[in-house]
Amino acid sequence: MLHVLRVAMPALVTVGCSGPLSTLDTAGPAARDVAILWWAMLAGAGVLTLLVVLLLALAFVHRARDGQTGVSLWLGWLGVAMPGAVLLVLLGSALVLGEQMIARPAPGVIVVEATGHQWFWEFRQPGASGAITTRDVLHIPAGRPIHVRLAAADVIHGFWVPRLAGKMDAIPGHVNVLRIQAAQPGVFEGQCAEFCGLEHAAHRFRVIAHDEAGWAAFQRGEAP
Numbered sequence: 001m002l003h004v005l006r007v008a009m010p011a012l013v014t015v016g017c018s019g020p021l022s023t024l025d026t027a028g029p030a031a032r033d034v035a036i037l038w039w040a041m042l043a044g045a046g047v048l049t050l051l052v053v054l055l056l057a058l059a060f061v062h063r064a065r066d067g068q069t070g071v072s073l074w075l076g077w078l079g080v081a082m083p084g085a086v087l088l089v090l091l092g093s094a095l096v097l098g099e100q101m102i103a104r105p106a107p108g109v110i111v112v113e114a115t116g117h118q119w120f121w122e123f124r125q126p127g128a129s130g131a132i133t134t135r136d137v138l139h140i141p142a143g144r145p146i147h148v149r150l151a152a153a154d155v156i157h158g159f160w161v162p163r164l165a166g167k168m169d170a171i172p173g174h175v176n177v178l179r180i181q182a183a184q185p186g187v188f189e190g191q192c193a194e195f196c197g198l199e200h201a202a203h204r205f206r207v208i209a210h211d212e213a214g215w216a217a218f219q220r221g222e223a224p
Helices: 002-016 029-065 068-101 212-219
Strands: 110-117 120-127 130-135 137-141 146-152 157-160 168-170 176-180 186-192 204-210
Touching: 029 068, 110 137, 110 157, 110 168, 120 137, 130 137, 137 212, 146 157, 146 168, 168 176, 204 212
Parallel strands: 110 146, 137 204
Antiparallel strands: 110 120, 120 130, 146 176, 157 168, 157 186, 186 204
């Protein structure tokens, strides 16, 4: 049994950290920021868990030896100060990384209009000869920042490409802007992350990140 666990556990961990919808197998800077925050929260949770176990053990030891005085000392320093410091670090990390993920106007940014429908995504962006509209496939150039302007035609939808960025809602009557970027050419899976009706499970889409030649061909309206 122990041999099976030794073999199976690394495989399970590896599978959980990779795949087309993995938030840890990052392929762009925005997704990398999300993964860094996740690892920081996991490390902080681990520290707090070990601290709780340590405090429990020390409480029994000091109660038997010194009475309540020793217990109060440990609870005051390790029970309050240490968790406060860990949570403060986590909060600061979240604020810094969250600020970096906010989409702001910048030179060279490509703006894409993305509209969620029941149950498909419509993407509209400038092309060499006018606007290009695609359905369920978002074309972007690799290595360049993209601002996706999210809207919804009917109900709330969630735009999520785990390997490129965090989730953001598309809300009827409101526009949210999400920054995404692919470090390398490739195909990345996306899905709606808000329940939007009977076909929500099939509300999927793809992001195709092109190299320079592929992006130029798409801009000219040529089939990729």
